Amino acid sequence: MIDAAVEQLLLEDPKSYVIPADIVATVTATNTLEHALMVLSKVGYTRIPVLAPDDHLQGLLSLSAVTDSLLKVPGAAVDQLSGVQVADVMQPVKRWVDDPTKLEKILNLLVDEPFLPLVTEDMIFQGIITRREILKRVNYLAHNLDREYQVTRRELDPAAENR
Numbered sequence: 001m002i003d004a005a006v007e008q009l010l011l012e013d014p015k016s017y018v019i020p021a022d023i024v025a026t027v028t029a030t031n032t033l034e035h036a037l038m039v040l041s042k043v044g045y046t047r048i049p050v051l052a053p054d055d056h057l058q059g060l061l062s063l064s065a066v067t068d069s070l071l072k073v074p075g076a077a078v079d080q081l082s083g084v085q086v087a088d089v090m091q092p093v094k095r096w097v098d099d100p101t102k103l104e105k106i107l108n109l110l111v112d113e114p115f116l117p118l119v120t121e122d123m124i125f126q127g128i129i130t131r132r133e134i135l136k137r138v139n140y141l142a143h144n145l146d147r148e149y150q151v152t153r154r155e156l157d158p159a160a161e162n163r
């Protein structure tokens, strides 16, 4: 369990570590891979969410899935990617959160994922929580813990040490 003081400081402003949906680069499942490749190279990210027209989160598209597809077409010609859709190569979303205050879960999942989609209960996309934004919060915590809390080292119990 996360220490209560640490949790309180990290959660002071949960909105600060959520990147809202309207500034997240996304594609739709019916977009062509040619379009998706343009989006990925423009934003410079290697994985972005795939949304339905009603903003349901449908999957994740990675640059490596697009380049794999590209290598399968004769001559690796980018224009041939216009015949393949994002839906054909996107991956399912295995990890997401529906509450930005579920810190324990967020910290555990971000060990293995560079970002987590934030969705409503019915999987409507709200934004993402990235490792970078959480690290900024942890940095804030590291510099401000003693502003609000008196942190002193506990006396070690010698008996416990010999156990």
Ligand code: AMP
Residues within 6 Å of the ligand: 019, 023, 024, 025, 026, 043, 045, 046, 047, 048, 049, 114, 115, 128, 130, 131, 132, 133
């Ligand atoms: P960061 O922690 O900022 O390096 O972001 C981690 C990952 O989150 C990136 O590699 C992208 O896959 C994703 N990401 C971050 N910001 C955005 C954004 N504005 N739009 C789409 N994906 C993003």
